[in-house]
Amino acid sequence: MVNKTQIRIALRNCGLINPERIEEYISEKGYMALGKVLTEMSQEEAVNIIIDSGLRGRGGAGFPTGIKWDYARKSVSDQKYVVCNADEGDPGAFMDRSILEGDPHSVLEAMAICGYCIGADKGLVYIRAEYPLAIERLNIAITQAREFGLLGDDIMGSGFSFDIEIRYGAGAFVCGEETALIHSMEGERGEPSLKPPFPAESGYLGKPTNVNNVETLANIPVIYLKGADWFSGIGTEKSKGTKVFALAGKVNNVGLIEVPMGTTLREVIYEIGGGIREGKKFKAVQTGGPSGGCLTEKHLDTPIDYDNLIANGSMMGSGGMIVMDEDNCMVSIAKFYLDFTVEESCGKCAPCRIGNKRLNELLGRICEGKGTEADLDRLRNLGEVIKDTSLCGLGQSSPNPVLSTLDNFYDEYISHVRDKKCPSGVCKDLMEYFIIEENCVGCTACARACPVGAITGERKEPHLINPEICIMCGACMEKCKFDAVILK
Amino acid sequence: MSSVKIELRKDQIEKIHSFCDTFNNAHGELINVLHKTQGEFGYLPAEVQEVIADKIDMPVAKVYGVVTFYSFFTMTPKGQHPISICTGTACYVRGAENVLAEFKKQLDIEVGETSEDGKFSLSCLRCVGACGLAPVVQVGEKTYGRIAPDDVEEILKEYL
Ligand SMILES: Cc1cc2nc3c(=O)[nH]c(=O)nc-3n(C[C@H](O)[C@H](O)[C@H](O)COP(=O)(O)O)c2cc1C
Numbered sequence A: 001m002v003n004k005t006q007i008r009i010a011l012r013n014c015g016l017i018n019p020e021r022i023e024e025y026i027s028e029k030g031y032m033a034l035g036k037v038l039t040e041m042s043q044e045e046a047v048n049i050i051i052d053s054g055l056r057g058r059g060g061a062g063f064p065t066g067i068k069w070d071y072a073r074k075s076v077s078d079q080k081y082v083v084c085n086a087d088e089g090d091p092g093a094f095m096d097r098s099i100l101e102g103d104p105h106s107v108l109e110a111m112a113i114c115g116y117c118i119g120a121d122k123g124l125v126y127i128r129a130e131y132p133l134a135i136e137r138l139n140i141a142i143t144q145a146r147e148f149g150l151l152g153d154d155i156m157g158s159g160f161s162f163d164i165e166i167r168y169g170a171g172a173f174v175c176g177e178e179t180a181l182i183h184s185m186e187g188e189r190g191e192p193s194l195k196p197p198f199p200a201e202s203g204y205l206g207k208p209t210n211v212n213n214v215e216t217l218a219n220i221p222v223i224y225l226k227g228a229d230w231f232s233g234i235g236t237e238k239s240k241g242t243k244v245f246a247l248a249g250k251v252n253n254v255g256l257i258e259v260p261m262g263t264t265l266r267e268v269i270y271e272i273g274g275g276i277r278e279g280k281k282f283k284a285v286q287t288g289g290p291s292g293g294c295l296t297e298k299h300l301d302t303p304i305d306y307d308n309l310i311a312n313g314s315m316m317g318s319g320g321m322i323v324m325d326e327d328n329c330m331v332s333i334a335k336f337y338l339d340f341t342v343e344e345s346c347g348k349c350a351p352c353r354i355g356n357k358r359l360n361e362l363l364g365r366i367c368e369g370k371g372t373e374a375d376l377d378r379l380r381n382l383g384e385v386i387k388d389t390s391l392c393g394l395g396q397s398s399p400n401p402v403l404s405t406l407d408n409f410y411d412e413y414i415s416h417v418r419d420k421k422c423p424s425g426v427c428k429d430l431m432e433y434f435i436i437e438e439n440c441v442g443c444t445a446c447a448r449a450c451p452v453g454a455i456t457g458e459r460k461e462p463h464l465i466n467p468e469i470c471i472m473c474g475a476c477m478e479k480c481k482f483d484a485v486i487l488k
Numbered sequence B: 001m002s003s004v005k006i007e008l009r010k011d012q013i014e015k016i017h018s019f020c021d022t023f024n025n026a027h028g029e030l031i032n033v034l035h036k037t038q039g040e041f042g043y044l045p046a047e048v049q050e051v052i053a054d055k056i057d058m059p060v061a062k063v064y065g066v067v068t069f070y071s072f073f074t075m076t077p078k079g080q081h082p083i084s085i086c087t088g089t090a091c092y093v094r095g096a097e098n099v100l101a102e103f104k105k106q107l108d109i110e111v112g113e114t115s116e117d118g119k120f121s122l123s124c125l126r127c128v129g130a131c132g133l134a135p136v137v138q139v140g141e142k143t144y145g146r147i148a149p150d151d152v153e154e155i156l157k158e159y160l
């Protein structure tokens, strides 16, 4: 997807160079930033450039990267670690995978720079086992960088040594959370622990550890080559640079896009995404994955940045962006995310383990037509409590899909609980078989097929289904040759 | 743990031991050992976990705790043709639920189960990163995109 509104920084080399040949990365000024940092800058100077650039973490929370590095730099220890978080657990996001597959050296170079800045000689990439190609490319890249003396002892004769190892995840979303990730790398169950202490003080094996996301790291080398001012000139006041999104769902063009911070949702969905498929009506866009929320029509012109998304009840997350149209039921969508959270909750703390389960049951009841208006208040209260009291970011953000749909699509919830109708026709329990009078020729095929005698009508006259008797078997719909029976 | 007892052969036990040795029998490397072992055996039954625990000198409960925490590790053998249905968000939004229901109906098994003849097993995946092809189904190594419930029978036929 090429479009004038896109700028490629994190994805600058993806698809343009052969990721399995270090020479091609080097010819695109690869490892020049590392050389510059090692030969021209003190640790403090190098960290200050990242602080000045305004770069914020792309893994979810948007913490300023330079400040994080500075904490780790100031921690006193004989051993420190740099960790690259390549767990990418948001179902519907694949930007980190694409960077690792398309430009692995940019991540390795950034890790080495970070190592120099904070005083670490060891790096670890924690990657999900579901990404075999990315793992293979990383392995090739690490081997080549070692052969070229860009990893290992005394890099470029500077006296600085740094090497990188790979650790594998095993399919647990919560392991994307940095403390859980560290426990997982130590061979334990990936359960988060309370912060503080932050990893910058006490992380992997109890040593100061700096954890950064893949996309965050991919931005680093260019910042040194083009300068902090160049980077901070792109984006909005508090969110600098670009963000990669995985655009998916009901838009015409799906795939990875990279846009400057501050681009509006409308530009993304209509100009880059080419609008909604099959000319349907836009309904919502979900950002931030299971931690995020659903934004609607009225947010289309909001510039996308960390703070605006949070102010509107969603979040940047890692960059999943799923577009929904009129056929998607927002209550079911909220339930979909809750199903995910319930399955992925590590179970360490009660609000998340038990609270999300109850939240999910309430949603289930609403989708089955057994919900009441009081349940909507319960959803909101419980959601707030889970947010306030959970131990880690998973629980603290898990009610967002519910709360944001309650805020933006309250009418739809009301239809489910008061009228027992699903306006989008998704919740099967809320639908009825119905005969369209104009299409019905009165052939009686349906009435004869109905096992419970719910259909009445004279021959050659339109028939009628009695919803009180109907058992929703669908036999009538199957038998009708005139498309007169519909579900609604 | 599973009720059917498995007898591990001597060479199989030696294989597991060698994986543990590759990682210096270090407790911190347990997940790597489990990856290797599952790669070899296809799954991690109780008996295999016992061998690992014994070898690296760790309580079996702890090994079991790690195996059951991570969804990548499984204690039941997969079918000859493992079917994975992506239920990531993009696939969900485009109707993966209905595709999953059709597979369940045709195979008469639930998610996480293996068909009686051992031919097919059914599991759900969270995003394979092929969101442009949603909904996506994988059978073994082969990926099928833009699947509708009506396509399910055709797909299964390929493997009968
Ligand atoms: C439940 C949960 C899942 C997360 N998953 C990821 C992930 O998959 N990838 C990632 O980079 N960060 C993830 N994070 C954020 C990390 O905890 C951490 O903030 C991030 O890796 C820091 O890197 P950054 O500052 O470069 O963004 C997750 C956080 C939570 C609470």
Ligand code: SF4
Binding pocket: A174, A191, A192, A344, A345, A346, A347, A348, A349, A350, A352, A353, A390, A391, A392, A393, A394, A395, A396
């Ligand atoms: S909030 Fe959920 S995932 Fe996080 S520690 Fe508590 S139970 Fe575990």
